[in-house]
Amino acid sequence: MSDGYAGYRSQLVEALQLKGIHDMAVLRAVATVPRHRFVPGTLEHRSYEDVALPIGAGQTISQPYVQARSCELLKLTGRERVLEIGTGSGYQTALLAMLAESVFSIERVPELARRAHEMLRELNFANVTVMHADGTLGWKPNAPYDGIVVAAASPEIPGPLVAQLKPGGRLVIPVGTREEQVLTLVVKDADGPGFEATPITDVRFVPLLGEFGFALPES
Ligand code: SAH
DSSP states (O other), X not given: OOSSOHHHHHHHHHHHHHTTOOOHHHHHHHHHSOGGGGSOGGGGXXXXXXXXXXXXXXXXXXXXXXXXXXXXXXXXXXXXXXEEEOOTTSHHHHXXXXXXXXXXXXXXXXXXXXXXXXXXXXXXXXXXXXXESOGGGOOGGGOOEEEEEEOSBBSSOOHHHHHTEEEEEEEEEEEEOSSOEEEEEEEEOTTSSOEEEEEXXXXXXXXXXXXXXXXXXXX
């Protein structure tokens, strides 16, 4: 993509490699997706730093390292059907669109869902569908999924999401308190409804608000 940012994207790819991201498809996606289009104009100059940035509505675009790590943990080959909870800016949705066959993404803030949908369409990501809803319930009509990635902090692993995974399917989710969480990899059993959960790394996400997440703040 000749948009004047290719050099910055290469530097970000190198930084992610140094931090331990090795999946070539993930690195290629980071080298390709124009992250500066997913952040507010006033922060565009910081869009290729490995940091989280505010995107409006009290939400953030997550740190590239955590987004890349989450994608890597799904072990995508290009043939999968993936569900994302917490579209936010739509940047990770774009990474997933390059790594999987189809991506369904749910965002609870209507304005963010609309903006992400428009940007993904402008950038010609045709294999993505964005929906405005409570993602803790999953998206049953399109289930089961090979992979699910949750980009907001949850007090526990939401049952509906595990139920909507294929046997052997992978779910990546930050689990903990509103203040601090552990990025957790959940692999569903091949022959039953059970799963194995593995802690990966400490993270800080905005809360997952909904029926199987944290309670909504009183208004
Ligand atoms: N991957 C996004 C992360 C955005 S932050 C990005 O990098 O831009 C997490 C997002 O999760 C926020 O936009 C927030 O509104 C959304 N969210 C929180 N609870 C949700 C829920 N129950 N369902 C869907 N989205 C939710």
